[in-house]
Amino acid sequence: MPLFVSVFDFNLPPFRKFVRKKGQEVKIFLMNDSVDLARDVCKKPDGYDQDLSQMLKDLITNGVVVKVCGTCMARCGIYKNHPYFDGAEQSTMAALADWVIDSDQVLTF
Secondary structure, three states, rough: EEEEEEEEEOOOOHHHHHHOOOOOOOOEEEOOHHHHHHHOOOOOOOOOOHHHHHHHHHHHOOOOOEEHHHHHHOOOOOOOOOOOOOOOOEEEEHHHHHHHOOEEEEEOO
């Protein structure tokens, strides 16, 4: 069963490496204002040492499934109505519910 993570932060990429070494799958579902991280228009703030959008893209490249709340696309974040980048799948609360039900553990960061 996969390990499901509901929010993304800079601790997740190294955490994912340790979890995968133990044979677990990681899935990420972004909702509310975190959906901006899945948009190309989102840029790292000046003076900030972490680029969370790039980290998310790297996770996708490394096989992590990322779904993003479809309703939140228009409702949340600074960049409302901007599209999600490739690899970040627009999704639904029903899909989130399925992930939670099918997961052994759910973590929230």
